Amino acid sequence: KQEVTQIPAALSVPEGENLVLNCSFTDSAIYNLQWFRQDPGKGLTSLLLIQSSQREQTSGRLNASLDKSSGRSTLYIAASQPGDSATYLCAVRGSGAGGTSYGKLTFGQGTILTVHP
């Protein structure tokens, strides 16, 4: 059974710091890994998706890396801003049966990030 763990559970940093959020998963047979952002009382917004064949993806100040063999992904946020305050979740998708793209998506518990001015 796939298990996804995110460390730390909560993080509070001053504005401007570079920070790293960690995600680990127990089964390396994944199809892809996705990072989401969730604002209080809102749905999830997809930030980055890394296919299993890729090593990293970048979007603006965000960079996500994937080391499938060791079961780890990191989300790097550069020059953090108060607007980055949210819960960040990672989710891994297992490989589907018969080579299909659908496999179970397993979420981590999330990291609650607070960036204070």
Added chain:
Amino acid sequence: NAGVTQTPKFRVLKTGQSMTLLCAQDMNHEYMYWYRQDPGMGLRLIHYSVGEGTTAKGEVPDGYNVSRLKKQNFLLGLESAAPSQTSVYFCASSYPTRGAVTFSGANVLTFGAGSRLTVL
């Protein structure tokens, strides 16, 4: 560009009552999902659908039923609500990958804003 729309946003039920949550997407996505989010439990998949007319059980399907009569709609039903079903429910949709072809946006989940359900 509505994306994924969930209705209702809030609902309070009494134990034993029934209700239906509606999810509608306007992106022509084939895959649709229902998740529940509970404190300390993360998001758990209830049911999903890989196309119109098809549904499948997820991780926590008991007490729920679903239907996908139209491609754009995915309904989640509670036949006899229980306090354990108090939760925030999220609908999501995505494109699948076609065989070996991966195109931009494939597999990226788009979520609705959530429906907060309280069962007394």
